[in-house]
Amino acid sequence: xxxxTAGVLQLLALTGALALVHIPLGTYMARVYSSQRHLRxxxxxxxxxxxxxxxxxxxxxxxxxxxxxxxxxxxxxxxLQRLQGVLPGSLGFASIDxxxxxxxxxxxxxxxNWQSYYGEQAMGHVVQTAGLAVQNFVxxxxxxxxxxxxxxxxxxxxxxxxxxxxxxxxxxxxxxLVPLAFxxxxxxxxxxxxxxxxxxxxxxxxxxxxxxxNGGAVASQEAIKELGTNGGGYFNANSAHPxxxxxxxxxxxxxxxxxxxxxxxxxxxxxxxxxxxxGYAILAAMGTIWLGFVSLMMWAEFSHQGPAFELANGxxxxxxVRFGIGGSSLFAVSTTLxxxxxxxSFHSSFTGLGGGITLLGMMLGEIAPxxxxxxxxxxxxxAVIAVFIAGLMVGRTPEYLGKKIGTREIKQAALxxxxxxxxxxxxxxxxxxLPTPGHSMTNSGAHGFSEILYAYTSxxxxxxxxxxxxxxxxxxxxxxxxxxxxxxxxxxxIFVPALAGSLARQTPVPVTAGTLRTGKPLFAGLLVGAVLIxxxxxxxxxxxxxxxxxxx
Numbered sequence: 001x002x003x004x005t006a007g008v009l010q011l012l013a014l015t016g017a018l019a020l021v022h023i024p025l026g027t028y029m030a031r032v033y034s035s036q037r038h039l040r041x042x043x044x045x046x047x048x049x050x051x052x053x054x055x056x057x058x059x060x061x062x063x064x065x066x067x068x069x070x071x072x073x074x075x076x077x078x079x080l081q082r083l084q085g086v087l088p089g090s091l092g093f094a095s096i097d098x099x100x101x102x103x104x105x106x107x108x109x110x111x112x113n114w115q116s117y118y119g120e121q122a123m124g125h126v127v128q129t130a131g132l133a134v135q136n137f138v139x140x141x142x143x144x145x146x147x148x149x150x151x152x153x154x155x156x157x158x159x160x161x162x163x164x165x166x167x168x169x170x171x172x173x174x175x176x177l178v179p180l181a182f183x184x185x186x187x188x189x190x191x192x193x194x195x196x197x198x199x200x201x202x203x204x205x206x207x208x209x210x211x212x213x214n215g216g217a218v219a220s221q222e223a224i225k226e227l228g229t230n231g232g233g234y235f236n237a238n239s240a241h242p243x244x245x246x247x248x249x250x251x252x253x254x255x256x257x258x259x260x261x262x263x264x265x266x267x268x269x270x271x272x273x274x275x276x277x278x279g280y281a282i283l284a285a286m287g288t289i290w291l292g293f294v295s296l297m298m299w300a301e302f303s304h305q306g307p308a309f310e311l312a313n314g315x316x317x318x319x320x321v322r323f324g325i326g327g328s329s330l331f332a333v334s335t336t337l338x339x340x341x342x343x344x345s346f347h348s349s350f351t352g353l354g355g356g357i358t359l360l361g362m363m364l365g366e367i368a369p370x371x372x373x374x375x376x377x378x379x380x381x382x383a384v385i386a387v388f389i390a391g392l393m394v395g396r397t398p399e400y401l402g403k404k405i406g407t408r409e410i411k412q413a414a415l416x417x418x419x420x421x422x423x424x425x426x427x428x429x430x431x432x433x434l435p436t437p438g439h440s441m442t443n444s445g446a447h448g449f450s451e452i453l454y455a456y457t458s459x460x461x462x463x464x465x466x467x468x469x470x471x472x473x474x475x476x477x478x479x480x481x482x483x484x485x486x487x488x489x490x491x492x493x494i495f496v497p498a499l500a501g502s503l504a505r506q507t508p509v510p511v512t513a514g515t516l517r518t519g520k521p522l523f524a525g526l527l528v529g530a531v532l533i534x535x536x537x538x539x540x541x542x543x544x545x546x547x548x549x550x551x552x
């Protein structure tokens with residue numbers, strides 16, 4: 001079997017698996033967030049945090065819950081890192097420096113999971129499990145809660161109420177993420193991913209001795225790392241490390257975990273608004289972009305350019321031979337089109353155009369299918385923009401799901417879209433203009449510029465993957481990337497509950513002959529076009545980095 005055929009078969013198997021679980025998982029999540037019943041363990045949690053899960057919240061109260069909870073997470077994770085030297089189970093590691101502790105705390109709370117440290121050489125068991133792994137669960141649940149609040153905004157009528165943040169948060173963890181991660185961890189252990197609390201793990205006998213690595217609860221963290229679109233690896237090599245991702249099957253299974261909840265949430269959306277066709281339209285737009293990017297990536301990486309490429313059956317530099325180009329391309333596209341940031345290959349070693357595809361995937365806003373929760377609400381914001389464009393073309397007040405899209409809604413959607421590009425471009429320009437940040441670049445020219453552009457794109461879009469080749473463990477990058485992650489997560493998130501509240505206060509308008517049918521393929525095509533055009537107009541910097549390198 002040739003490598004191209006193997007890559008296509010992996011794509012078909014992955015698509016089939018996602019299609020198989022789409023309806024049951026999406027419907028189940030809709031029931032979870034619509035249920036009026038509280039489990040016993042959930043009631044214990046509500047009592048412990050002093051929350052009333054039955055109190056309906058308007059958007060300011062819902063947003064306050066998101067921000068207060070996230071701030072508490074940053075402070076707690078920062079404290080754990082600064083105190084690591086005196087904590088049990090630290091494996092002898094010292095406390096983390098202030099700038100790196102700030103960067104890491106912000107990174108994991110914002111669901112970015114950018115890492116400027118070597119995991120196996122810096123973090124002990126307590127920080128890894130009680131700090132990083134816990135944030136993998138709750139940061140994903142926060143994104144899902146905000147997405148559900150926006151869906152309720154479309155489904156609600158004249159109340160302005162969006163549900164209860166604390167109930168949505170707890171249910172997302174207890175009923176969705178924990179059960180799925182438990183099953184996923186068992187599968188990963190069966191694949192060979194390690195799960196222990198040993199100080200060291202002996203790999204085997206080599207020339208004249210043995211090689212030893214720190215062990216840890218890797219499988220359990222790997223499961224939620226992918227399932228929650230987090231991306232932070234237990235080891236520095238991330239999902240290229242054989243302890244995290246040992247076989248081609250585990251590689252494909254981890255890609256499945258990355259995509260399964262974001263794609264299934266479109267079904268949740270359709271069920272909760274009372275029209276599964278609306279969910280299928282969003283799914284079609286996401287799926288079209290994802291499949292298109294996978295095809296482009298495989299073409300870019302399989303294109304033979306000279307004897308070395310032909311002998312290796314493609315661009316094999318920086319890729320694990322056990323995954324090949326097909327598995328590496330699938331992983332790279334899936335991790336950058338979501339907010340995962342996990343890597344099983346060296347993105348800096350991709351071809352010029354291949355590296356540009358990973359960059360463009362993040363620049364789309366990671367909405368195809370995007371992060372857990374954040375992908376759905378990001379695509380719904382783009383849907384608001386798309387119906388506004390359609391309304392301009394026909395001279396009619398735009399409507400979406402029976403709600404009029406007026407001046408207030410368009411301003412909120414536009415601000416949501418503009419925040420991230422502004423962060424990326426301003427911080428990239430500052431890093432290129434100042435003398436000190438440039439010292440961290442391994443390469444010069446277009447590729448060196450891509451290293452800087454990729455870092456700020458990854459941080460501002462809460463992805464967390466690295467182009468590599470850039471030494472980001474400096475005070476400048478730890479601080480500015482941390483700021484980019486904070487602002488990139490929470491400033492756009494402010495506009496989502498605000499938009500949801502504005503929609504929830506409206507009375508649905510009746511469908512007429514002039515209403516745009518947003519559950520049809522025509523709208524899905526319009527949505528894809530709007531996403532690509534807006535991104536292309538927003539990020540001209542692509543021409544200075546990967547495009548210049550690829551065309552050269």
